[in-house]
Structures are given as C-alpha cells and as structure tokens.
Amino acid sequence: MRTRRRRSLRLLVCLALSLYAVPLSVLAAPQAGAAGGPTVWILDATDRPFTSTTPPGWAPTGIELYAARNAYEAAQILVRSGSAQTGVSVTAGALTGPGGAVIPAANITTRYEYNHPNIQKVGNVQNPPDGGTAYYDALMDNTPQSVPANTTYAAYYQVHVPAGQVPGAYIGSATVNSSLGAVTVPVSVTVYSATIPPTSQSTFKMNNWFSSAGWDYAGTEASIPNAYGVQMYDANWWKVEANIAANMARHRNNVIYADAVALLIPDTTVDAAGRFTFGWSTFDRFVNLFVSAGAMQYLYTPTLLEPPAIDPNLDTLVPVNGVSGAVKHVLCRPNSAPANGCPDTNDWLNQLFPALKAHLDAKGWTNNFYMSALDEPTTTQQATAANWLYTLYEKYFPNPRTNEAQLTTFTGNAAHLSTQTPLSSNYDANVALYQSYRISGKDLWLYSCILPQGSYMNRFTSNHLSGTRLLPWLTWKIGGEGYLHWGWNYWHDGFSEPYPAADTFNTQQTGDNWLVYPNKAAYGIYDSLRSEAQTAGLQDFELLQQLAAVKPQAARTLAETLITNPSAYDPSGWNVEGRHKQLLDELSAAAGDLALPFTDDFSGGDHFWTHTRGTWSTNGAQYAQSDASANWGDVSYLRGRGYTDVSVGVDLQITGVSSSGGSTNWAGLMVRSANGTDLDSGYLIAQRDNGQVFVYRSGTRIGSASVPGYVSGQRTRLRVVARGNALTVYSGTGQAPVLTVTDAAFTAGDVGLVTGGASAKFWNVRVMPTSLAPAESAAVTASSSYEADGWGIRSAVDGQRPSAPDAAGWSSSGSIATNHTEWVRLDLGSTRPVSRVDLYPRSDGANAGQGFPVDFTIQTSTDGTNWTTVSTRTGYARPGATAQTFPFATVNARYVKVTGTDLSTDQFGNFHMQFAEIEAVGGDLAPGRTATTSSSVEYPNEGWLTANLTNGTHHTDLWNSSGWSSAGAGSPNTTQWARVDLGGPSRISQVTLYPRDDIPNTGRGFPSAFTVQLSADGTNWTTVVSRSSYPRPGAGGLSFAFAATTARYVKVTGTTLTADQFGVYYMQLAGIGVS
Incomplete structure (x- = not known):
C-alpha cells in the first residue's frame, strides 16, 4: 500500500x-x-x-x-x-x-x-x-x-x-x-x-524597437518597404504603420520607437545661412497613429550617435543640393566645425534641441520623451561624444529621460542617463552596480538581443515560452520597470545591402531578428506565440504591481516560486499559468497579506533551502557551509517565500577563514533580497570573526559596530529586525541592539544564510513576520528593570521564549523585600487586532516559574493613556516553564500592559515580576503553530508536508509549498484528520480551510463530508461545524463560523474523501486558518 x-x-x-x-x-x-x-x-x-x-x-x-x-x-x-x-x-x-x-x-x-x-x-x-x-x-x-x-x-x-x-x-x-x-x-x-490598465497607462515600459523611418537609415528603414512592396510614406506604408500601432496597443508596447530626426526630413528646410525651419507634420502624423491606437505612453528616439565605436558620428541634416532648401541625412563628426559638407554640429544641435523641446511642449509629450545617444557603448570615444551630446541636450531639457541599451558595464556617460538598461546576464554579473544605480534614483530596465544565451531568459523561438513570459516578472523582482529588445521586425536575414526581405516563415532563424511576421496581403502583422507570451507577462506585471500595493508578501512569495534569478526559473508554462491565477485569487480575496513564519533546526535536512554556490550540508541539527576559500556571497536562501517586515535570527559560528581577509571575513544573514542567490540585491547583516557586525547593501557598507566580548570562532546569536526603513541588529550577549540603520532601498524579498571568505555552522533559524509577532522587538517600558546577568527590558521581546544565560528575559528591579506593584508595557507600533497575550515564565531549571505574578491584570489601549482591562487573574499558582496564555475577545490595540499587584518572592525573599518573553497575537492564530495529522505523505521536495498546514502560504505551489496530503486509500469511506495546536487557550469563532489551488487540481482532495471540532485538552472534542455532500471548491479560503469558544486545539476530520484522477482517495489542504 x-x-x-x-x-x-x-x-x-x-x-x-x-x-x-x-x-x-x-x-x-x-x-x-x-x-x-x-x-x-x-x-x-x-x-x-x-x-x-x-x-x-x-x-x-x-x-x-x-x-x-x-x-x-x-x-x-x-x-x-x-x-x-x-x-x-x-x-x-x-x-x-x-x-x-x-x-x-x-x-x-x-x-x-x-x-x-x-x-x-x-x-x-x-x-x-x-x-x-x-x-x-x-x-x-x-x-x-x-x-x-x-x-x-x-x-x-x-x-x-x-x-x-x-x-x-x-x-x-x-x-x-x-x-x-x-x-x-x-x-x-x-x-x-x-x-489591467490601458496600454497607455501602464506601470511597465515595454520597448520593442520596430521599423519606420531612420534608425540606421539602412536595413531597418528598408524592412517594411522590402517586406510589403511599398515605398516609405506612400499610402500603404502608412497603412502598415497604422496596423503596427494597433498591434503595439494590443500587446502593451507603450514605448514608441520614433526617429525624430528622420521624421523631420520630409517637411524641413534649411537656408543658405544654415538656419533650419523644422516641419513637424510627418512626425506628428506618425506619433498620432500610436496615440490614436492607445499605444503611446512614451516616445523613444533611436540613437543619434552611430558606429563605428572608435569614431562615432552624429545623425545630421544638411541641404540636399549642398546649399539650401530640402534636407537629407548625413553622418558628421560630433562637436566639430563645418567640414566635408557637414555643418558645425554644435550649431546643428543648438537648433534641433530647442525646436524639439518647443514642439514636444506644445504637444504635451516632453515628459514622456526619451533621448538616446548610443547603442551598446564600449569606448572612450563614444563616451566623449555622448557626454557632449547630453550636455547640449540638458541645456534645453532639464532632468530629461535618457536611456541606452548596455551590453557591458560601460560607465563613461552614466551620469547623463536617467535609466540603466543592462543585458540581463550583465545585470546578473553586476548586481551591486545596477542596484546602486536604482537606489540612487535611476530607473532600471533589462535588455536582451542575440544575448544572453545559455540558461538565461530570452525570447528565442527554440526556448521555453515561460522564459519569454517571465521576463517582466524578473524585472518586477529586481525593482525594475522596463524591458528593451531591438528586434521586433527586422525582416532580413543579414545586415548587408540590398537588405532583401527574408522568408520569415521558412528561412533559418533564431527569433532574435523578429518577434512578429508580416501579413503582406493585409499590410498587417501576424502575431506569434512569443509575442503573446510576452503580453501575458506584461499583464502579470500589472497584477503584481496591484497585489504588491495591498499584499506585498503575497506578491513576493508568488514571484519567488517561479524565479530564483535571471538564469534559474520555472520552465513549466503550467506553473506560470497557475501563479497567474493565484495573483488574481489573492487580489480578489478579502483576507489580509500572507505571513509565513518559519523555523528550522536542520534535523530534517535542507530541503527548504536553495543555493547555487558554496559547499552546504546538514549534520544533525546544524547547517554548514564548509568552504573557507575566498568566495564572497555563498548564499543558501529560504525558497518560495517573501518577507517585508520580519525578524530573522540564527545561531552561527565561524569555523574557518580564508587567508584573504582573515578575521575580517564573515557569516550572517540576508534579508529582503530581490534574488535569493546573490548578496547585492538586499541587505547583508553579518558577523566578522574580529567581532565587528556590519550591514551592507549593493556594494556599500551602511553601518557597522563592534560586539562587546566577541571571541574569534565562538558560537553567537545574530538577529535582525526589519521594520519599515529601519534595520535593528542584535548580536552576542548584550540585550541592546548593537546597530540600527535606516535605509529604504529594499522593502521586500528573500531571507537567506550567507558566508564571505569563511566556513561557518548555523543552528536554529527563526523567521517571524512582525505582523504575526507584533510584540517582538516592540518598544518596551517598565516600572523598573534589572539590567544585568542576562536580564534586560529588551529581552522580554527578543523572540527567545526559553530563558537563556545571555537572554534570561525581563525582571523588575531586585532586592525589594516588600510586596508592591510592577508593570511592563509594550508599544506594538500601530493599532492592530489582539485576542491573546502569552506570558512566558522564566524556564531556567529550578527557577522555572519564579517571578510570575500572583495577582495581575492585562490591559490594552489604542493611545497609551486610556486602558481597557481584558484579563484579570488572582491567586495565580506558580507555573512551570510553559507559556501561560490569556485569551479574550478581539480588540484593536497598539499598547499592551501587564500589571502585577501581588508579586511572588525569590529564594532570598525579594519580590520580583519576571517573564522570559511576552507575546501579543491576533487575527489568524494558526501560522507557525504545530500541526499533526492522521497520516501524511511527507514529500519535502515536492512540497507536501504536515507543517505546511500552518506555514501561512495558503497556496499549492509544487516544489515549494504544496500543502498537506493524507495517505491514499481505495475507498471514500476513509477517515483522515488534521489537528492544529494553538499553543494555549484561544478565543476563536472561525476556522478557514484552504483547498488546493494548483491547476488543474483546484479543490481536489477536499473532503465531501467533514467536521470541525474544538478541544481544550486535545482529548475531549466539541463539534462546531459539520458538512456533508460538500461540492468540490474553487480557490481561496472557505470560512466556517460558529459561536465564539475558548479552545486550544482545532481538528478537521474528513469522513468522506474524494478521488484523484487515478481513483485514489486523499484528504488534501493547502492550509488551515483559525481566528
């Protein structure tokens, strides 16, 4: 069986x-x-x-x-x-x-x-x-x-x-x-x-270069005439361009590639003194095709500086007859006096640019216009020419939009570019550089052409379509907002005159030169699987943007399940379609954002983690990266999960260092990484073996401090709390943070473990979204506080529930021989639902439970002044080491206060109030709690685990978190159950069951007959929900309400199971919520 x-x-x-x-x-x-x-x-x-x-x-x-x-x-x-x-x-x-x-x-x-x-x-x-x-x-x-x-x-x-x-x-x-x-x-x-917003109101900038007038004034200009048998500017040429405009609108190509210089030629004249009269009618007619079609959101002029790279030339207009009248295009030396039929090129641009600015102003297009000097620059000669051109341009266009396709990390004219557009493989190899550009205020796009190849995403015909569709997802993940490809319709086999039209359907081709095909009979366009996949990805980008605005962790998590980095992504179109549906489901769901608590002692291996560098292995309850060579950024990250505000902690020990760097080498944590496998697209928080802790992002160290008492090679606890723009770092035995930095560069992303030039061991990873544990690292005040011997006020909210020598908890001041009142107050930072306060007694051996108050109240407040008592206890017996839970009807509160009015004594007769930890929770109480089941298939690689019932994901994403599945059976009349231990008595009135939502299995495995039961002790059960003949559900949580009850355990029992397509009966859930 x-x-x-x-x-x-x-x-x-x-x-x-x-x-x-x-x-x-x-x-x-x-x-x-x-x-x-x-x-x-x-x-x-x-x-x-x-x-x-x-x-x-x-x-x-x-x-x-x-x-x-x-x-x-x-x-x-x-x-x-x-x-x-x-x-x-x-x-x-x-x-x-x-x-x-x-x-x-x-x-x-x-x-x-x-x-x-x-x-x-x-x-x-x-x-x-x-x-x-x-x-x-x-x-x-x-x-x-x-x-x-x-x-x-x-x-x-x-x-x-x-x-x-x-x-x-x-x-x-x-x-x-x-x-x-x-x-x-x-x-x-x-x-x-x-x-989805209209194309002309997109948040993504899609720039497929396409043929019209100009560009290279050669093959690109000949593409449409040669393919359709038309002449530039004849009636059928305009018909083709109108159909291109409609196709661009339909496929969300909102950056229109329009050569302003070339489109001036039919209507511009120059006099004998070299004074131009610019005519804009052809330019306007062309642009208005795209405005009318709904495609035009931005205009992007082709580069004005042309090859060769070692001697670039400027696109220039001169008299056709060499004296005056009509004009033609020639290439002239930049920043040069008149020579060889060329005008003074400074004079030329000082006429062109103000005229262009005045016309764009009149049309309302100035703020949407991109100037581009170079394509794939590599030389100092190009940098000199481009800096000259942009300096002139900026005289007339203050703070302009500027952009260039970048094949290398060319920085010669970076100061003049408002947008950085690296080849995606070049971005991957230089994350720090391009993220630094983004952080400094530049826009970030991605670019592809005949490169990159290998495993990188591109839109070649022979590639997986998911790679084409996921390019906008990748752009979203790294904080970008645009994508550029040069070849929308370069319908030639080569780049040499006379540029004959290619047989686009049957010639040998890669898909680089064109994305679409000419419909010659209709002067129109045939779309392609690739152009439709690209459009689907652009639609997904808009949905990601919408979801991130309301549920940033859900958006990030769904993207993480598809893309690790630019060269590691899911090739399955099925899975991409599934995440598309889950984006829509999350946008329509009334529930709040996903919150994914996580703990790992590594006793079960490292199947939750992904790494592409380093030598990672598990041994018992430790995770080790054993390569101590000079490698920087060996990351193993927590796969398929996204976090915004989060507390992350780990025990670590540096076990060896490279001779390169020595004791300055380090091990630590990554938080909010855009790509989990690198250290430059998020925050690195690390412990050096010389005792220094530092915070680094994208090539810049943004904070550092020394940890008192650190000894080389010692085991230490490193923890960071990311809330909003603040990163608070704790390390070593001190209760106070050793470092706090403020930075807004990264707001959401992955969590990972990382080493730099060192080998290290890691234990006891804990990742807790602050939305689930608002008390953790909350601001704490107290009537008094003993700050020594591992006790400290901050230790009451450090996320460590058991007492430890260096983190015992909070204690009121000692050596008070008379009974008295003490209090401790937590500021949760904002008003939120609270329905339970957990007080953890000290748990250090024979002292367990000592200092727990005998008489006390728990109060809540929205303003810190007016208090409501939600729980009162008198004559409370000394507890053991386990959490003491105090439930109450849900209230909205920012402040929580525990006041002890009758204290207990220690062995010396002194009265104290002491807690190892204080927690306040509300909303869904299930995430992070212990789940048990009647049976479970437990396939960690595919993502089927009992623990997934309460991991907060609520989606079925194969290879990440699929949910829980019972063992299979041959009959529907098989009982299976899943139980959640809430950790203590809780006031609950609703249980939410999340069906599978992976296509085409949405709702599969959901029992057709089931009960929901509650228990205070895990033995005696009360049925609060009973259903029979329940139909196969769709996606999203199914909530079952009942009269408010105090209980610790929730059990869902399926008594009639449903079959999969193979006739095997399972009970399967993506998750369980309790509130």
Whole structure:
C-alpha cells in the first residue's frame, strides 16, 4: 500500500509537469468526435506544442481560463489523428455569464499556428519530441488546414475580456472542425474584478524597437518597404504603420520607437545661412497613429550617435543640393566645425534641441520623451561624444529621460542617463552596480538581443515560452520597470545591402531578428506565440504591481516560486499559468497579506533551502557551509517565500577563514533580497570573526559596530529586525541592539544564510513576520528593570521564549523585600487586532516559574493613556516553564500592559515580576503553530508536508509549498484528520480551510463530508461545524463560523474523501486558518 500511494501522488506531480495544461474542471482521456475522429486535447498558452507532440494518457479536454478585465487569456487546442485530415480549423462561440452577461464571439479569436521548419536552436532550448528543428510560432488566420497523419495541429484560442465585463464565470464552447468529424471543446472563463490598465497607462515600459523611418537609415528603414512592396510614406506604408500601432496597443508596447530626426526630413528646410525651419507634420502624423491606437505612453528616439565605436558620428541634416532648401541625412563628426559638407554640429544641435523641446511642449509629450545617444557603448570615444551630446541636450531639457541599451558595464556617460538598461546576464554579473544605480534614483530596465544565451531568459523561438513570459516578472523582482529588445521586425536575414526581405516563415532563424511576421496581403502583422507570451507577462506585471500595493508578501512569495534569478526559473508554462491565477485569487480575496513564519533546526535536512554556490550540508541539527576559500556571497536562501517586515535570527559560528581577509571575513544573514542567490540585491547583516557586525547593501557598507566580548570562532546569536526603513541588529550577549540603520532601498524579498571568505555552522533559524509577532522587538517600558546577568527590558521581546544565560528575559528591579506593584508595557507600533497575550515564565531549571505574578491584570489601549482591562487573574499558582496564555475577545490595540499587584518572592525573599518573553497575537492564530495529522505523505521536495498546514502560504505551489496530503486509500469511506495546536487557550469563532489551488487540481482532495471540532485538552472534542455532500471548491479560503469558544486545539476530520484522477482517495489542504 505504501508503494501504491506514493506512486499515485508522484504520478499527479509528473502529470502536472508533463501536461503543462491550463486549469481544468476535469482531466479525462483525450476525446474524439465521431468514430475514427481526431483526438483533441488542450495545452496552456505558455508551453510549446510541436507537430510530434502526442496526447498524455490523461489530458485536458476543456478550456478553463482565469482573466482580469481588459486582458487577453488563451489556451492551445491540439488535434491529432492516425489518418490524414483536411479542413481542420476551430470555430469559437460566445460565452454566457452571470445575469445573462456575454463575452461575444467577436472578442474571441482562433488562429492556427505556423510550423517553422528551420529554427536555429540557441539559449535554453526546448527540444521537440522528434528532435527536429521545426517549431510552432506565427499565429495565422483561421483558414482550414490539411494535416498529415500522425501530425499534431495547434490552434491558438484567445479571449479578450473588456474592461467593463461583469465578473463571474462564463461558459461556452469551441468546435474543432475536421474531415474526420467535429469535436466540441467546453470553455469556461472566470473573470475577476481586477482590471489591467490601458496600454497607455501602464506601470511597465515595454520597448520593442520596430521599423519606420531612420534608425540606421539602412536595413531597418528598408524592412517594411522590402517586406510589403511599398515605398516609405506612400499610402500603404502608412497603412502598415497604422496596423503596427494597433498591434503595439494590443500587446502593451507603450514605448514608441520614433526617429525624430528622420521624421523631420520630409517637411524641413534649411537656408543658405544654415538656419533650419523644422516641419513637424510627418512626425506628428506618425506619433498620432500610436496615440490614436492607445499605444503611446512614451516616445523613444533611436540613437543619434552611430558606429563605428572608435569614431562615432552624429545623425545630421544638411541641404540636399549642398546649399539650401530640402534636407537629407548625413553622418558628421560630433562637436566639430563645418567640414566635408557637414555643418558645425554644435550649431546643428543648438537648433534641433530647442525646436524639439518647443514642439514636444506644445504637444504635451516632453515628459514622456526619451533621448538616446548610443547603442551598446564600449569606448572612450563614444563616451566623449555622448557626454557632449547630453550636455547640449540638458541645456534645453532639464532632468530629461535618457536611456541606452548596455551590453557591458560601460560607465563613461552614466551620469547623463536617467535609466540603466543592462543585458540581463550583465545585470546578473553586476548586481551591486545596477542596484546602486536604482537606489540612487535611476530607473532600471533589462535588455536582451542575440544575448544572453545559455540558461538565461530570452525570447528565442527554440526556448521555453515561460522564459519569454517571465521576463517582466524578473524585472518586477529586481525593482525594475522596463524591458528593451531591438528586434521586433527586422525582416532580413543579414545586415548587408540590398537588405532583401527574408522568408520569415521558412528561412533559418533564431527569433532574435523578429518577434512578429508580416501579413503582406493585409499590410498587417501576424502575431506569434512569443509575442503573446510576452503580453501575458506584461499583464502579470500589472497584477503584481496591484497585489504588491495591498499584499506585498503575497506578491513576493508568488514571484519567488517561479524565479530564483535571471538564469534559474520555472520552465513549466503550467506553473506560470497557475501563479497567474493565484495573483488574481489573492487580489480578489478579502483576507489580509500572507505571513509565513518559519523555523528550522536542520534535523530534517535542507530541503527548504536553495543555493547555487558554496559547499552546504546538514549534520544533525546544524547547517554548514564548509568552504573557507575566498568566495564572497555563498548564499543558501529560504525558497518560495517573501518577507517585508520580519525578524530573522540564527545561531552561527565561524569555523574557518580564508587567508584573504582573515578575521575580517564573515557569516550572517540576508534579508529582503530581490534574488535569493546573490548578496547585492538586499541587505547583508553579518558577523566578522574580529567581532565587528556590519550591514551592507549593493556594494556599500551602511553601518557597522563592534560586539562587546566577541571571541574569534565562538558560537553567537545574530538577529535582525526589519521594520519599515529601519534595520535593528542584535548580536552576542548584550540585550541592546548593537546597530540600527535606516535605509529604504529594499522593502521586500528573500531571507537567506550567507558566508564571505569563511566556513561557518548555523543552528536554529527563526523567521517571524512582525505582523504575526507584533510584540517582538516592540518598544518596551517598565516600572523598573534589572539590567544585568542576562536580564534586560529588551529581552522580554527578543523572540527567545526559553530563558537563556545571555537572554534570561525581563525582571523588575531586585532586592525589594516588600510586596508592591510592577508593570511592563509594550508599544506594538500601530493599532492592530489582539485576542491573546502569552506570558512566558522564566524556564531556567529550578527557577522555572519564579517571578510570575500572583495577582495581575492585562490591559490594552489604542493611545497609551486610556486602558481597557481584558484579563484579570488572582491567586495565580506558580507555573512551570510553559507559556501561560490569556485569551479574550478581539480588540484593536497598539499598547499592551501587564500589571502585577501581588508579586511572588525569590529564594532570598525579594519580590520580583519576571517573564522570559511576552507575546501579543491576533487575527489568524494558526501560522507557525504545530500541526499533526492522521497520516501524511511527507514529500519535502515536492512540497507536501504536515507543517505546511500552518506555514501561512495558503497556496499549492509544487516544489515549494504544496500543502498537506493524507495517505491514499481505495475507498471514500476513509477517515483522515488534521489537528492544529494553538499553543494555549484561544478565543476563536472561525476556522478557514484552504483547498488546493494548483491547476488543474483546484479543490481536489477536499473532503465531501467533514467536521470541525474544538478541544481544550486535545482529548475531549466539541463539534462546531459539520458538512456533508460538500461540492468540490474553487480557490481561496472557505470560512466556517460558529459561536465564539475558548479552545486550544482545532481538528478537521474528513469522513468522506474524494478521488484523484487515478481513483485514489486523499484528504488534501493547502492550509488551515483559525481566528
């Protein structure tokens, strides 16, 4: 039975990885129409089909999409038969939703996918099953196709959801037409209330360079005329550009590549004295195409300085006849006097720039205009020319937008650039540099072209589509806001005259030169799988921005489950589609932000951690990085979790140091890292072996201090509390923080362990979001405080519950022989729900429970002046070492005060009030609490663990945190249960159960009959909720309310289980909440 159950759940994981399918209500055998008809199944829009793709044994047979409003969502319909077919196409019908609302058929497109036979494989290649070079990419009109036997046809089914669409579920169907028989495909689209902004109001800046006039005045300018058989500025040229504008709006390309100098040529004249009369009608006509289409948010002029790199030249206009009148384009030396038919180039720019500024001002476009001097600069000659150009430009455009594509870490003209746009691999190799630029106020974009290759994300045709879709996610993760690619429609095979038009469909190609294809007959554009994947990623970026504004930890966590760094990301389109849905679910959920407490003693290995450098291993209850060589930034980070305000602590010991640096080498913590595997995109808090603690971010040390009493190689506790812009660092035996720094560079990210030029051991990691433990490191005041021998007022809120020699807790002043009143007060920093206060007695051996008050009150306040008593105790017996919990009805409070009016004595007859720790909690009480279950599959790599019931994730993200699954059974009439110990009596009135929400398994494993029970002692149970014939739920928490009850234990028991697609019965939950 153990082998069978394990195989079944593993099969479910393998199915998720192999199908790469969109979310579905059911999985079934691929369906056929009439006898002998074609086999039809569904693939999600972010995975690649191939002609050699065959249907899995269990495959999606219906389309289920999840959409924001003003968004496009898609799936792929695959058709295959052992017989040849003709007339294969897909017909879409309208979708009907709540209250008779409709998504009309006009909003739904079906296009067949063109199979390009000669794709050159570069980068992170996804090979076809047959190993060939043919890849689907271009999306063609929905004309019936002939399909050979044993060949898979692919159709792209896409729904546009208008901005005003009524939220809800919309149902309909599509029909696969074939000479072998028609097949009906059920369709469901769930529309959420979240709305994607119009392209011209995006928060992301998408800059695909495309052809029009100018740019290089050669191949780029010839691309459209040669592909369509038109002349520049004739009626059909304008038709092509109008269709490009519409396509840009549709695909969220909001940075318009418009050559202001080239577009001036038709309407500009110059007199014999060299005075220009600039005409703007062609420029305005061109720009207004994009304004009218809804694409234009920013204008970006191509570079004004052209190659060669060792002798750059300036784009300049001169008289056609050499004297006056009409003008033409020539290249002239920058910052030079008249020579060889060129004007004084200072004079030229001192005419162009003020005229450009005046015109942009008149049109209201100035603040949205980007100037660019160079493309991929590398030389000092280019730096000299660019600095000259930008200095002139800044005379007329104060604080301008400026940008250049950067292939290297060229800094020669960085002072003049408002935006840094590194190649993504160059960013990865120089994180500190580019994050420093961002922190200094520059915008950060990413760039790709024929590079980077290898495992980096790019948009090559042979690559996983997820790499294209995730580029905006990566940009969001690193704090960026834009992306640039040079090749939207360079429809040539090479870069030499006469620039003949390429056969874009059949020539050998990588996908670098073009993203879309010319529809010559219509003077239009054929989209591609890659352009649609890019658009989906841009929509996701807007959803990430919206979610981060209200639930920053949820946004960060979902992104973390897909991307580790620019070269490590999830290739599964299925998983990307799943996170897209979870973004929408989080935006629509009324619940607050995710909060993910975490502790690890490493006794179970390091399966929660990810590292790409260093020699990391576990041994018993310790985690070691054993390489003491001169490597800086060997990080192992906590995978798939994001944190904003958080307390992170670890015991560490430096066990060896490199001769390079010696005792100045270090070990420590990373918090709020944008990419978990580097040390430059977050805060490094580290202990040097010479006793110094320091805080570093992105190449800069922003604080340091010496730790009193530190001895080389000793085991020490290092803790940092990040709240807002403040980082407070604790180290060694002192109760006071050793260092506090204020910095706003990083607000959310990963947590990790790190070494620099040292080997080290780590024990007892504790990560606690301050939202779950507001008392931790709260401001504390008291009637008196003994500050010696490990006692101190700050030790009452240091997150260490047991008494320790260097962190005993808080004690009122000693040597008072008469009974008296003492109090301690916590300022939680802001008003928040509080429903329980936990008082931890001292726990040091025979002294356990000593100093705990006999009579006391617990009070709360919103202002620190007016107090409400929420708990009163008299004659309280001396407790043992365990937490004493005091629940009450939820109140909103900022301050918590414990007042002892009858104290107990120590062995010397002195009266004290003493606590090892004080905690105040409210809201969801389950995160971080101990869970136990009737059975559990416990697959840490895939993310199935009992502990996940209370880890705060609430989502099913395979390979990160999937949730909990019972063992499988052959019958539904099998009882399974999950129990949460809240750590003490708690006042509760609601239990929330989180179903699985991984597509297509949303709601799978949720019991159809179950009870919720409460207990004060874990033995005697009271049923507060009972359900039977419960339908399979969708995503999101299901809350079950009942009369407020005081209890310590909550148990959910499934008495009728549901089967997976293999007929095995499980009870499965993504999480449990208690409030």
